[in-house]
Amino acid sequence: MKILVCITHVPDTTSRIAFTDGDTKFDTNGVQYIIGPYEDYAIARAIELKESHGAAVTVVNVGGAETEPTIRKALAIGADDAIRINADPEDSFFVATQIANVAKDGDYDLILMGRESIDFNGGVVHGMVGELLGIPSVSPVMKLDIDGNVSKIAREIEGGKEFIELKMPFVAGCQEPIAEWKIPNMRGIMTARSKPLNVVDPVDSEHPDKLVKFELPPPKGTIKMIDPGQMDELVSLLKNEAKVL
Numbered sequence: 744m745k746i747l748v749c750i751t752h753v754p755d756t757t758s759r760i761a762f763t764d765g766d767t768k769f770d771t772n773g774v775q776y777i778i779g780p781y782e783d784y785a786i787a788r789a790i791e792l793k794e795s796h797g798a799a800v801t802v803v804n805v806g807g808a809e810t811e812p813t814i815r816k817a818l819a820i821g822a823d824d825a826i827r828i829n830a831d832p833e834d835s836f837f838v839a840t841q842i843a844n845v846a847k848d849g850d851y852d853l854i855l856m857g858r859e860s861i862d863f864n865g866g867v868v869h870g871m872v873g874e875l876l877g878i879p880s881v882s883p884v885m886k887l888d889i890d891g892n893v894s895k896i897a898r899e900i901e902g903g904k905e906f907i908e909l910k911m912p913f914v915a916g917c918q919e920p921i922a923e924w925k926i927p928n929m930r931g932i933m934t935a936r937s938k939p940l941n942v943v944d945p946v947d948s949e950h951p952d953k954l955v956k957f958e959l960p961p962p963k964g965t966i967k968m969i970d971p972g973q974m975d976e977l978v979s980l981l982k983n984e985a986k987v988l
Contacts (some may be wrong), residue, residue: 749856751779752810781857787922819927820934828944834952840872858883882916
């Protein structure tokens with residue numbers, strides 16, 4: 744079994760976010776980058792399948808050289824090799840096109856990725872990859888078990904869960920509790936240095952989206968403290984200032 748795990752290189756959720764050039768570019772100064780949390784679940788499940796089914800696990804990322812420490816972390820967790828597609832991930836369709844091209848050439852049985860990245864939260868790349876490859880795509884996947892060529896999947900739907908049996912190959916957008924996050928140990932960190940990391944050029948792709956600008960959420964307003972006995976004042980403020988009544 745061959746598994747391709749698609750990972751993102753995203754700002755840590757504790758990073759302070761700012762923009763430059765008239766709010767058209769993300770300011771990377773002082774920002775710590777990590778593997779996206781949903782991709783951490785995808786990698787963890789892939790490593791479990793490697794241990795239980797002897798699967799070969801490859802990770803892929805669309806990004807520049809600055810993403811390689813993040814890719815090496817995935818190798819330290821247990822992936823066998825990695826591919827970096829040397830291009831900026833400008834929009835979802837471009838990223839999906841690059842992943843689909845790599846997946847087509849690699850003849851993978853299973854393509855795992857997070858349900859969405861935590862920077863743009865689009866949640867559409869897995870569906871696009873499936874469409875480009877002509878294979879099913881399922882998301883968000885909470886459970887994934889393999890029995891021969893058949894996968895048993897549980898995914899979250901509005902108001903409950905849906906249980907699916909699906910033959911490989913397919914694309915899965917993963918989320919908790921599909922697996923428990925894995926932390927690289929010292930041996931994994933040392934061996935990751937010598938594992939193959941192949942850099943490939945991107946294929947031509949159209950860019951249907953154009954970034955206009957970023958915008959931060961409005962700052963939180965000031966807090967007014969109301970004496971518990973002043974219910975009339977509270978009601979007046981909720982009605983006339985907050986306008987929630």
